[in-house]
Amino acid sequence: MTSPELSPAAAIRLHLPAWAIRSLDGRGGADHAGPAGPAQIGAVLAVLDAAVMSKAPHAGAWANRLALAAAATTVARNGRPEDEAALRDLVAVGAVPPAGPAAPVLGAYLWLAAGSPGPRWGDLPRLISGLGARTDGLPDALTQALATAAERPCPLAAAVAALQAVLAVRPGRGALALWAADIVLVRWLGWAYGLPLVTFGLPQGRVDLAALAAAEDGAGLAGVVLRGSARMLDRFALLGHRAAALQAVRPRLRARAAGQVIDRLLARDALSVAGVRDLIPERAARRLFDRLVALGAVRELTGRPTARLYGL
CATH class of the missing domain: 1.10.10 (Arc Repressor Mutant, subunit A)
Structure with missing residues (x-):
């Protein structure tokens, strides 16, 4: 059964119900989240799914801006100086494809935003290699491991399996692990284009990815997904209002x-x-x-x- 199309105005009004974000901090902010239950995760993913499936006019700008923000956060965690503005320059006024030390991370997240990962799965060995797993045979092995992870019966369990697959062979490659979790989650959800849900939902500062990957059922990632969904839907609404002004x-x-x-x-x-x-x-x-x-x-x-x- 396909999702009904939403009008631009309806798409702008998409929001998370109050009970679904009860585990966010007392200020209702999205930067701190406590434990989230299955009902909450189901609710936030359903609302985010409606946003993705709405075919909103600003969907491309939304997905690309989220990719840029996720890449900026990731390169900052790696100690690189490029911020979101610098990465924007690489895309809009730099070489095609983008060049420089931050280019592999940026390119990987832009690839995620460009379409559904499933039909483009053959690109993964090249992208995995660019993110630091260049050992002979490892890109292909990880590609197969991520395909297996996407078959898990629960989306959070699938994302955890992706984290585990990367950390088992490249424990220091946090950027690769997070991106892998995002592409597997998007493939599981069957979205027409990818959103960096795990990367975008992480709190600022150092994050213990091994601890997030410790719970096989994905319980450790639940708060991350809740936080990421809330932040993404905030941006969806903001860009939706700006898109309506542009259309007018x-x-x-x-x-x-x-x-x-x-x-x-x-x-x-x-x-x-x-x-x-x-x-x-x-x-x-x-x-x-x-x-x-x-x-x-x-x-x-x-x-x-x-x-x-x-x-x-």
């Missing part, structure tokens, strides 16, 4: 290909003038972006006088 100005724009530029803004985290060169001349693109910013329909994300980036 369509009839007011006269620039050639303005509608195609808007579609691309809804599909990506950020765009440069060069990023729409195939749609509209550069000078016209600058005028269009300036107009969209003046109308409050998009934001300039860098604060720079040149090499500017625009997005929801």
Whole structure:
């Protein structure tokens, strides 16, 4: 049975019921979570599933921005200096594909956001190798182990099995372990594109991944999934409101290909003038972006006088 499509307005209103987030801290924040039960996890995954299946106009921008945030968090845990803004530059104004020390992590999370992992499972050995597991035969062995993990009867148990599979052979590769848990969870859920649910739900600072992987039933990951879902749905709603504002100005724009530029803004985290060169001349693109910013329909994300980036 397929999920019904939601209108953009309905998609914006998706939220977690109060009883499902009762284990979050007393302020209702998403940065601290206590134990979560199966009913709570089922509820949050159902609401997140509705967001993914809604075909919301801003789904691409949402997934890409979450991927960027997850990559920034991961490279920071690895001691790298690149923040979200620096990674955005790698994607929007840098080489294609992105280059540099942070590129493997960034590329792995952008790959997750680009579609369902199942049909692209053959890409995993290359991505696993890029994330530090280059020993002969290990990328293929881990790819098979993750496929087996995805067959577990419970989504949290599947994610735990992915963590265990990586930590058993590469205990120091936290970035690989978290990404593996995310792709297995997304494959289990059957989503049309991936969200970094485990990575995004971790608290700030050092995290004991071995402790998270200790409970076979996924109990240790329950709070992480709850926290990640709440934070992702907050961003879904925020970007949904911004997307509605952008859609509302369509009839007011006269620039050639303005509608195609808007579609691309809804599909990506950020765009440069060069990023729409195939749609509209550069000078016209600058005028269009300036107009969209003046109308409050998009934001300039860098604060720079040149090499500017625009997005929801």
